[in-house]
Amino acid sequence: MTNVATVDLHFIDMPAEEATADATPLVVIHGLLGSADNWRSHLKVWQRTRRVIALDLRNHGRSPHAEGMQYATMANDVVALLDKLSIERAHVLGHSMGGKVAISLARMAPERVASLMVADIAPVAYEHGHDDVFAALDSVREGQPANRREADELLSQHVDSRPTRLFLATNLVRNDDNVMALRVGLDEIKRGYSDIIGVPDGEQAYEGPSLVLRGGDSHYVADDMLPALREVLPRARVVTLKDAGHWLHADQPEAFQQAVVAFIDAQ
Structure with missing residues (x-):
């Protein structure tokens, strides 16, 4: 945990159209320079069976600007939002930077995470590329x-x-x-960029159910990264979406949506 104050994140909250037996909400976390708005078409699919919350991380979308882009800090922001919405546990999906936030959340507060889905990112440090x-x-x-x-x-x-x-x-x-x-x-993002390209926070492996979706045309989750991934997510199932790059949810939207639904339904 960090001593940095949390910020009041902006979010989209979409109620379930017809709740299933497992009505555990789904929380969606965007990547670098993204926002909750980028996910609206997916949210409409997933809300058919459960409540879906998509949030804007600090310094993104409609959320406040604040110093501190450490993953523990951003995970604490998400926990504060879950508390605000009275959500004890949720399925958590994160893409890219948001995937590292999701991994950090799962490692720091596993009791809040029913299952973890990580889209095209590994728990490793990346080189400067922006x-x-x-x-x-x-x-x-x-x-x-x-x-x-x-x-x-x-x-x-x-x-x-x-x-x-x-x-x-x-x-x-x-x-x-x-x-x-x-x-x-x-400016806050650029000052925090070394943290963004770094490893997720958390001291322990997340032992809960996890799914890692990677793009077949992306280099972000290369085979040589899988041992490091297994150390952090020992129960991870790795699925590769063909003809998809880093933005795999945009390149193969239906396959991405179906993979998320199938994984959650199997829990």
């Missing part, structure tokens, strides 16, 4: 574009991939000066 993305967002902040077309032109100076630029553009909002501005805490 210089172009940070430069692109800085160019938008400095350029103060009047509309999304101008914002895309600024982003394209550093990021060639249009899908990536479209994803980054989800972090833009029109501010009081009528320009497209960043809603993420970019």
